[in-house]
Amino acid sequence: MVKAGILGATGYAGQELVRLLHGHPEVEIRKIVSTSHEDAKFASIYRNFTGILDESCHSLDYGTVADGLDVLFTSLPYGVLMEHLTQDLLDRVHIIDLGVDYRFWNAAEFKQYYGKDHPSLHLAPQFTYGLSEWNEGAIRSARHIANPGCFATAIQLSLLPLVKEGVISDTVTVDGKCALSGSGRSLTLGTHFVEANESTKPYKIVSHPHKAESRKGIAYFSEKQLKLTFVPHIVPMQRGILVTCYTELAAGWEPERIREVFCEYYDKKPFIQLLDRGMYVETKWVRHSNMCHINFEVDEEENRLIVFAAIDNLIKGAAGQAVQNLNLMYGFPETMALDMVPASI
Numbered sequence: 001m002v003k004a005g006i007l008g009a010t011g012y013a014g015q016e017l018v019r020l021l022h023g024h025p026e027v028e029i030r031k032i033v034s035t036s037h038e039d040a041k042f043a044s045i046y047r048n049f050t051g052i053l054d055e056s057c058h059s060l061d062y063g064t065v066a067d068g069l070d071v072l073f074t075s076l077p078y079g080v081l082m083e084h085l086t087q088d089l090l091d092r093v094h095i096i097d098l099g100v101d102y103r104f105w106n107a108a109e110f111k112q113y114y115g116k117d118h119p120s121l122h123l124a125p126q127f128t129y130g131l132s133e134w135n136e137g138a139i140r141s142a143r144h145i146a147n148p149g150c151f152a153t154a155i156q157l158s159l160l161p162l163v164k165e166g167v168i169s170d171t172v173t174v175d176g177k178c179a180l181s182g183s184g185r186s187l188t189l190g191t192h193f194v195e196a197n198e199s200t201k202p203y204k205i206v207s208h209p210h211k212a213e214s215r216k217g218i219a220y221f222s223e224k225q226l227k228l229t230f231v232p233h234i235v236p237m238q239r240g241i242l243v244t245c246y247t248e249l250a251a252g253w254e255p256e257r258i259r260e261v262f263c264e265y266y267d268k269k270p271f272i273q274l275l276d277r278g279m280y281v282e283t284k285w286v287r288h289s290n291m292c293h294i295n296f297e298v299d300e301e302e303n304r305l306i307v308f309a310a311i312d313n314l315i316k317g318a319a320g321q322a323v324q325n326l327n328l329m330y331g332f333p334e335t336m337a338l339d340m341v342p343a344s345i
Helices: 012-022 087-092 107-114 119-126 136-140 150-164 210-222 257-268 314-331
Strands: 002-007 027-033 071-074 094-097 128-129 144-146 168-178 226-236 240-250 272-274 294-298 304-311
Touching: 002 012, 002 257, 002 314, 012 027, 012 071, 012 240, 012 314, 071 128, 087 119, 094 314, 107 210, 119 128, 128 136, 144 314, 150 168, 150 210, 150 226, 150 240, 150 257, 150 294, 150 304, 210 226, 226 257, 257 272, 304 314
Parallel strands: 002 027, 002 071, 071 094, 094 144, 128 144, 168 226, 272 294
Antiparallel strands: 168 240, 240 304, 294 304
């Protein structure tokens, strides 16, 4: 039985980790850690756990947080873990980090996107990038995982087969839509109900870090460089991500050949589903699941390819992929504790 702890358990992704791991037959949750709700019963914060989970939240002590654990999931705001992570902690426990701190960064880029210096970037090489469907071999032998970002997951899953097989040009524009839960549980003016309801708005138009992460991930897995324009938008719903990718087709690629490429890469991947032709993806059909739905359309008049992908930002974009990576690391069936049917309403 794997003994697990969750640091940052009272955030939206953290509570999904608690929910998924509670149903995992090979995992025992030993510690639920929260800096904002220490000593409070977890079920008093998320009352869907009433009568199911009686544990209280532990206070955070980085010196003892790994005691008694095999794996520690960290689900913290950007820039927090990097201030406290040490080699001693890495030596004592497996870490699956849902945060941004150890994903492909160099010092200059981290400062550019997050406005602060990264004091523990020298530890980043010990983390394996956890895009489950594309890095399975490395994840199985990894000690620590840097879980991908939500938008970066959807973008890479959409584009990587096409880039690797030379189906598209090296210039792609991505329109992204994300639910309000993608901004975290802490309230800001932009996520206040009165400000966000009945409105859709772009944000971080040229400075979203998932643009850099996606570009670097695509280069890592395909050995090809991509010119990527990415414009994310906040939409007034609770959960979900939809990306629409626009690019030019290389010569000679017909729709059926493109479909064969997706099938070649994803037919044996249980959490990626290529929809039937003419069936467009919707966030509602992947909600509360670890699924990614993908489809595409060819604009023959303009020789353009349009690719769509939908995921649940809190599951496949965060906690679900983290559990998927745990399963790969420990040799469990990849779908263990994740084989739920998406909720339809």
